[in-house]
């Protein structure tokens with residue numbers, strides 16, 4: 188059965204090669220616009236010794252150096268604040284009076300940046316793109332979507348436009364209001380979908396019986412829409428959520444509005460499907476997270492940091508923007524739904540990456556292995572760092588919540604088994620400290636992966 192994965196009808200009948208040509212056409216126009224409209228991008232092109240008209244193909248684009256990282260974006264925001272009195276950065280391409288919506292990143296690692304800044308035309312386009320992705324998870328007219336994120340932060344506001352465009356009703360409550368209030372709203376409004384971080388969805392499984400005297404299954408949801416963390420990419424977490432809620436758990440993603448992707452309706456997790464190739468070229472442009480040298484993203488299984496370049500954005504287009512997400516790319520047809528485009532599995536933030544004895548280690552990969560020991564562990568854990576990352580002097584120290592029903596006497600044996608599994612798969616032997624279930628709090632925003640024991644700036 189053929190499904191229409193793309194928003195633009197003509198893309199649905201094109202070959203992957205045809206889609207690439209379509210992207211390249213948009214790219215040339217976008218790069219010219221960026222060069223003409225932003226002094227920062229003009230400077231970056233000049234420094235690279237390139238002109239936008241030289242960049243005709245995705246291969247040409249891959250050869251350009253990185254123009255911007257998150258730190259550069261922060262600097263760009265500071266510069267524009269000083270120079271022009273607005274925080275949208277020197278990479279802003281539209282007149283500041285044409286801005287229609289802005290949303291910031293969480294700002295947990297410094298000054299917030301306004302990466303989610305749109306003109307009215309941008310928001311209309313992105314809203315429809317988001318709608319298309321949510322529709323692939325079954326959302327449609329008449330659905331009520333409980334939408335629990337830190338509102339105004341973390342890009343969530345633009346998703347509300349996508350939901351409304353589908354004729355669905357978002358029930359948006361700021362996640363910081365606390366889980367008692369969130370659950371009360373679920374009880375009152377009877378949503379058909381719940382959108383939140385995977386850790387909040389997990390947290391509500393235990394919290395609901397205490398607060399409402401019912402199980403999350405009793406919400407009779409049609410689906411869970413999760414984003415913001417590596418969650419359902421970990422098989423144990425997907426299984427736990429789907430069996431507790433009695434519905435499919437989906438994963439959707441678009442860091443700073445780039446690389447939009449969504450997972451499909453399958454028992455197994457097959458990655459974020461790149462269903463919006465008309466938004467950006469992110470799935471086709473990867474670099475090594477350390478050296479920033481290009482990595483061939485057309486090879487199945489390739490791993491690298493994504494580099495974003497927008498294809499049709501007015502306010503804050505990304506050009507060669509390394510946002511910090513490391514992914515693994517899959518190029519073969521999806522075994523679950525038949526999607527023929529690229530798929531990606533987020534491996535981790537480049538900032539979360541650790542180096543242990545010269546090997547790159549992502550916290551999510553450790554968690555992936557630790558969660559296979561559920562129910563002897565709860566799945567909640569932290570990596571304890573005594574020195575600033577990325578370098579970790581072995582042994583790596585893990586703090587892991589043991590399960591409710593395990594005997595204290597069995598913990599040393601469990602530590603040995605977990606350590607053995609990590610050694611088999613990742614060639615490291617961590618030192619494990621067990622803590623009581625519930626001792627590592629889940630956050631309603633993003634649950635931290637590290638416990639930092641060193642002095643922080």
Ligand SMILES: [Zn+2]
Pocket residue numbers: 450451452453457460521522523524525526
């Ligand atoms: Zn699929």
